[in-house]
Amino acid sequence: MFAAFKRLGADSLLYAFMNVGTKLIAFLMLPVYTSYLSKAQYGAVYLIDQWTSMLTFLVIFGTDSALSFYYYDTDDKEKRLLYVRNVMYVRLFIVALLFLPVVVAGPWIAHALLDEPGDVDLLYLSLMTLLLDTIFVVATTVMRFEFRTKSVVIWTLVKMSLVAVLSYAALRWLAATPEGLLMGRLVSSALVFLLMLHFTVKYMVWRVRWDVVKQLLAYGAPLVPTSLAFWAIANVSTLFLKHFASLEEVGVFGVALRLATVITLITSGVQMAWRPYSMSMKDRPGHRELFAKVYMALLVIGAVGLVAIATVSPWLVEAFFKPEYREASVYIPFLSAVTFLNFYYLILSTGLFLTKETGYISRVFTLAALLHLGLNAVLVPLWLSWGAVAASLITYLIAVVFIFRKSQQVYPVPVSWKKMNFILVATLLALIVIVYVQQAPLADGWVLAGWGLFAAMLFATRVDRDLRRPVRTIEGENVQNT
Structure with missing residues (x-):
């Protein structure tokens, strides 16, 4: 019992450290980003972040809670792997669906959101980053379920640090525009994807089970x-x-x-x-x-x-x-x-x-x-x-x-x-x-x-x-x- 409480306390401290670290990095980078971007440009970036935030809820679609329930509902490693894979399929499928309205009506959406039809590139950059981040989130979720707390903290802080460094580099040497900032984010997400590929590739093996998908959606959709x-x-x-x-x-x-x-x-x-x-x-x-x-x-x-x-x-x-x-x-x-x-x-x-x-x-x-x-x-x-x-x-x-x-x-x-x-x-x-x-x-x-x-x-x-x-x-x- 004492060992369980000790793990809870240690994990809580590590996650608290991770939360503080990520928020501190974001806070410190804010004046850096705004030093390169005008009010209107930062306004566009902020709206893109809101757009991505809303799409993230749709991509997750309650499957985070569903996975946490079914993952611990069995001790069978193969069945756990099956649940993780199908959560991955559901989320990647939703991301793919989200590309369709941008392909069909991207300029109209960009005009409605940002006043500029030509800013449709920002929508594509945000969706490509969302695609890579979806894989990252599933991977770190499994690490959390397996009590690999240090791995979760390290990978999260590495990702946030890369986002900060590469976004700054893109603003300074590529383009001091919203496109430059989002390009820095995309490259950082791509690098993390490549670094984690040895761990995530087993979750992207195509093996859809429709009964499992129905279970996950039935649990998660009401949320x-x-x-x-x-x-x-x-x-x-x-x-x-x-x-x-x-x-x-x-x-x-x-x-x-x-x-x-x-x-x-x-x-x-x-x-x-x-x-x-x-x-x-x-x-x-x-x-x-x-x-x-x-x-x-x-x-x-x-x-x-x-x-x-x-x-x-x-x-x-x-x-x-x-x-x-x-x-x-x-x-x-x-x-x-x-x-x-x-x-x-x-x-x-x-x-x-x-x-x-x-x-x-x-x-x-x-x-x-x-x-x-x-x-x-x-x-x-x-x-x-x-x-x-x-x-x-x-x-x-x-x-x-x-x-x-x-x-x-x-x-x-x-x-x-x-x-x-x-x-x-x-x-x-x-x-x-x-x-x-x-x-x-x-x-x-x-x-x-x-x-x-x-x-x-x-x-x-x-x-x-x-x-x-x-x-x-x-x-x-x-x-x-x-």
């Missing part, structure tokens, strides 16, 4: 709408911006979105650790009080972090980006709040996971996606990027409220929702004050007004009493959450 709902919430705002504004607006907003996800360097580790920790604590005395402390502590830490991000955002953008991207700094604090809420709902939904009511989360986010579409349709034409920010923030606030409310109904945790709401309001007011001061012709010292407002409202909640209050004894130890 696709939820995945697309999450994609819509994350990405649809920029499509509205492109339609009602310009690629330049998309470029600035895209930079703000990328920078806003920097906080996942911290939250991803907590997220990975929280699920097994909460599951292991559920039968121990006092665990609900402990959960309440975690809920409140993470909210306070996140709130302080968001106010700090608002304070340093202008300096960050000014120091590392061209002046034309400077406007991104005003959106970063609020988009960071959206990123935090996207993490925080996973913590607040613990009761739903413990009572196996996770279907509620899917229903909430499906409706949230529809709400998000409606809000963007109304707010983006009025306020452009600020409308997109407001739509995302409102959507996630409502989704978090519904999920927390349902979680409390099925699995009550003694935490004050009034204090939580007050802290959220205090944080948003502080962000508004700080961003306003930074944009107004006021002395920098006035930023402290935002911090003062936040500190005063936080002190008024006396949340420190909740965090200091001891919980019931757990296995003879008085557990405190710090």
Whole structure:
């Protein structure tokens, strides 16, 4: 038993290292890419990334969850190999199908997405990269199932490093255009494909079993709408911006979105650790009080972090980006709040996971996606990027409220929702004050007004009493959450 927990801990640390490493590489390369690309050019790259992200959901088509179920449902190595091969066939077949609309109506799609029919080359480059990445993902998934954690981490970091180096090389010496950047990505994916060919070739042997394909699709297809709902919430705002504004607006907003996800360097580790920790604590005395402390502590830490991000955002953008991207700094604090809420709902939904009511989360986010579409349709034409920010923030606030409310109904945790709401309001007011001061012709010292407002409202909640209050004894130890 101890060996199993030791493996879980070691694997979790390695995957956390991988997540931080890949996000850090992407973050460090962002100012490099934007130094070569104009706002409109980066806007085109960002839209291509969104297009590829949506197609990735279609290519996977829920087969990741299906494979994880059927792979461990048998100990027969040949049967496991059969499942992996058929997952590979399904995904490659879907990629092949995706080439057809581009071949038939590529210029029209390019015009609708990027305003330029001649940019159809970008669609082909993204699809060819998607084809190679599909093989890579299946290979690393099998490695993960076989507990070859170090191999997964090494290959993922090698791939991300190659993407960074070759994309930079392509921008500098080939063409400082979106085509150059995407060509660098394609070459890096091709190199990784060749390096991994000795491992992946056995998964590409043609041996289709239609009964296996039906099993995989029957399990995975129902999961696709939820995945697309999450994609819509994350990405649809920029499509509205492109339609009602310009690629330049998309470029600035895209930079703000990328920078806003920097906080996942911290939250991803907590997220990975929280699920097994909460599951292991559920039968121990006092665990609900402990959960309440975690809920409140993470909210306070996140709130302080968001106010700090608002304070340093202008300096960050000014120091590392061209002046034309400077406007991104005003959106970063609020988009960071959206990123935090996207993490925080996973913590607040613990009761739903413990009572196996996770279907509620899917229903909430499906409706949230529809709400998000409606809000963007109304707010983006009025306020452009600020409308997109407001739509995302409102959507996630409502989704978090519904999920927390349902979680409390099925699995009550003694935490004050009034204090939580007050802290959220205090944080948003502080962000508004700080961003306003930074944009107004006021002395920098006035930023402290935002911090003062936040500190005063936080002190008024006396949340420190909740965090200091001891919980019931757990296995003879008085557990405190710090």
